Structures are given as C-alpha cells and as structure tokens.
Amino acid sequence: MSAGQFLMQRSAIPGVQAVAACSSHAFARHTHEQFGIGVMRRGAQVSHSGRGQVKAGPGHVITVNPGEVHDGAPIGSALRAWQMLYLDLSVVADAAADIRQGRPQQYEFEHPAQDRPALARDVLALYAQATAGTSPLACDALLLRVLAQASVAQGIHPPPAPRPGVPASVRHALALIDDDPAAPLSLADLAAASDLSRYQVLRAISRVTGLTPHAYQMQRRLLLARRLIRQGAALADVAAMSGFADQSHMTRLFVRAYGVSPRRYAMAAGGA
Template sequence: MGRADDTASVVSRPRQHALLVRLSSARALARHYHDEHGLGLMEAGAHRSASGRGEVEAQAGQVITVNPGEIHDGRPVGETGRRWSMVYFDADFLARIWSEISPAARAFEFLRPVDEDAASARRVRRLLSRLVVDGEEALAVEELAPALLAGLGLEKTPPPGRGAPAGIRRSKALIEADPTRALGLAELAAEAGLSRFETVRAFARAFGMTPYAYLIERRLLAARRLIVAGEPLAGAATAAGFADQSHMHRLFVRRYGFTPGALARA
C-alpha cells in the first residue's frame, strides 16, 4: 500500500456529536492536535505515534485513543501502510456522558493510548459499524459511549502546559487571541521576556511544538470549524489566516490525512 493507494473518508457527524474518519495510508502524519477526544481502531497494519503519553505502537485489532490538545503524529510500521478508523467526540457531549458515569468528575482523559482489551475492541467496532449504517442517528452513539468510556478508564487531569513559565503562557495567549494575525518571533519573545532562541525552545518544551507550528494548528482548527459550519473552502482558508485554499489543503492533509473537501462533504 503506497501513497498512490491512500484513501480517506469523513463518514458522518450525527447531530454534531461525533465525526467518523476512516483512513488507509502509508503516509506519515505531521505533529498536530485535536480539540476533541479521539477513539478508534487499528484495522490493518501497524502504526507508531509520538504522543503526550510517550512513544506508542498500535497493531491491527487494538483500540487507539487521543485526548484534546495532545500533540501526536503517526507513522506506519513497515512499508505496507495501515488502515484505521477514528471517532472524534465533541468535548461537551463526552463531558455530559461522563458526568452521568462519574458525577464528581469535571475533567478526564483516556488513560491508555493503545488498548489491547478484546472487549473494548468489540465495543469500538460496534460503534464504528453503527456510525456507518446509522450515520444520522445520534442514539447509535449515545447508547454505546457510556460502556466504552467506563471500560477504557478515564481520570481528572490538569490542562496541558499548566507548569509552563508565565511568560511562555503569555506568548501562547498572544497567538490564541488572533491566530490570523501575522506574528513575529520578536513580538512573542518580548511577551515571554526571553530571547527569540530561548522562546522557541521554552515554547516547544512546554507545549510540544514550536510557536509557528502552534499558530498553524490554531488556524487549522479554525478552518475545520468554519468548514463544518458550511463555509466554502476558499472562504474558510482566508478567514482562518491562510494565504489561499491550496496552502490550507496541503497543511490539512499533512496533519490529518484527509482533505478539507472530504470534511466539507460529510
């Protein structure tokens, strides 16, 4: 399976609760993150990923997870590529379900980036099947999600970067305030109270990526929200701060493995 055989589809988003993405690729995905909790299954081949929970490897038949804001990438193991499916759950939707399971909890995360439990794999496979067959019915998600979450184990966690120096957090906030604005490293360094070189190193150490990579991530997330809301691709690219639609397209595929057009058609 080479790059010529890469396939990607965004299957459904039932009532805005869950986005199902199915990928078959030998492509290496660049470091990125999601606003949602991701839960899926490695269906064929194997996949190695650097994540906030260390280097992990998922084999066919194993459950894979990712938490909101968790920096990760993805590389095939060997030369045959891999095939996997992921469901990205809206954070508020999952929080509501988890509050019914554990009323005292306010925040949570998936504990294991790769889960070998056969029962969990069966539940995830059932969820994926329901989303394909009953893509418009949110009940398919709602009735299966509680057992999945309870079985995979979640816990309260501090937000990423809590221990970062105050100056670096200010630099991050400057990017977040307006990701479409052209920011210079000197401006971020002044906000952090460090040299430009020190700012890049401290930012990457605290948040898992450089200031420029983080700026691109914020623009991509903005573009995703605009596309899901129905904004035409060219308009979404401009509004999110990209030079043009092709620039957004290239970065989108490099990080997510599917095109902005696939998301727009979902």
C-alpha cells in the same frame, strides 16, 4: 474501502464524528480539538504522542486527547486501516459526569495504543451503531460503556490550550496565538507578551507544546480552518481568514496533517 481513502460517515450521535481510513500516509505532527478513540482494523503504525512513542497493530484500541501533539506512520510498506470516533468535549463531559456522578475530576485517555479486545469490540460496535443510525438509547448505552472502560481519571475538566502548570509568561505568549491564529505575529511579539527574550520564549513554547512557535501557530490555523470548513465557508475564504498565504499553502499543510485535502474534507463534512 479502497487504498488511500478517508471516509467521514454520517453519525447518529450529536457531537461525534465517524472517520474510516485506509492509507499509507505518514501524518505530520498535529492536534485535534476533540477526544479520539478507534480501532486499527489491519496493518500497523508507529506514532509519537504526548504519552510517548507507541506501536499499534490489528485490533489495538488507539486514542488521542484534545490538544495532544501526535503523528503516525505505517510500519513497513503495507497499508493500515482504522476506524475512529472523534468526540466533542461536551459529549465526553456529559458522559463522564454520569459515569462518576458529577465528580469534577479530569478525564483523559491514558493509553495511546493498547490491546484490549473487549474495549475494541465495544468501540467498533459503537461505530457501527452510530453510522447505521441505530436508536439513541443503544448508542448512548455503548458510549457510556466505552468511556467508562477507556478512562484513567473520571469526570471531566476540558484541558486548556496550554497545559496546567505552564508558567504565566508562556501562557501569555500562547494566548496571543490562540486568540487570533491568523495574526502575522513575530517572535518579538511573543517575547514582548511573555516578558522573555526571543530565545527564551522559543525554548519555552517548544518545551511546553512539543512544537516550535511557528508550528504551534500553523496548528491553530489548521484547527480554525477545519471549523470554518464545517461551517460552510468557501475554501479561498477559509485560507484567507485562517492566515495562510493562499489556498494552496493551506492545502499542503492540511494534507500533511490530516491525510485529506480541504476540498475532500468539506465534501465529507457537508454530507455528515
């Protein structure tokens, strides 16, 4: 793979995206709606995650949980390369229920980066089999083994957008954004929904999500844009429906967060 390239590959497993990358791009803080697990193939990076700041080097297993705010930047001037699998919540839910015989506990990845050679081999084998179109039986067996090894808690309860334990007032403010990310909301709107002052709601949302209200809204708009692009909507329409000022505004934020333009993402998603 050439430098600066992001490649979304066809996956034989429904609900699983396969992405390979080789880049020096420094990602802005962003979130995913899926679970992500992969392996650093070469180079190294430092990243902030909901589980602390970590460094990952060659062979390390890297993970992200749904809704977890994270970023990533190369260590030094060298490129780093990785392969990631992004799993829909339903995929993990079904696998976790099988692993733990239906016990409804929350599933999450505990370590954002760890040196576990056996797990890394299984993740890379799953990536290779999924992208090569290997038999479902082989893919299913590896997927279960990977998730059984990688979890801290077993079973699954998909995390809501606001984390458990968030005060009701803040949940109301976040729900206002979540329900319609494209809406032109003001801090006064969020304050009214939460029965807090503008300063109180600003501090509360920043504390709960790790993002300012505006940054949180931009993240929700980016996630909406990704869904619309995967559904085949035209990019200009996606920008308008997602609440961006225009297509160039969407493109700038998209590249900062994901390292790839909406157009390239659309081309890759169309071939997935």
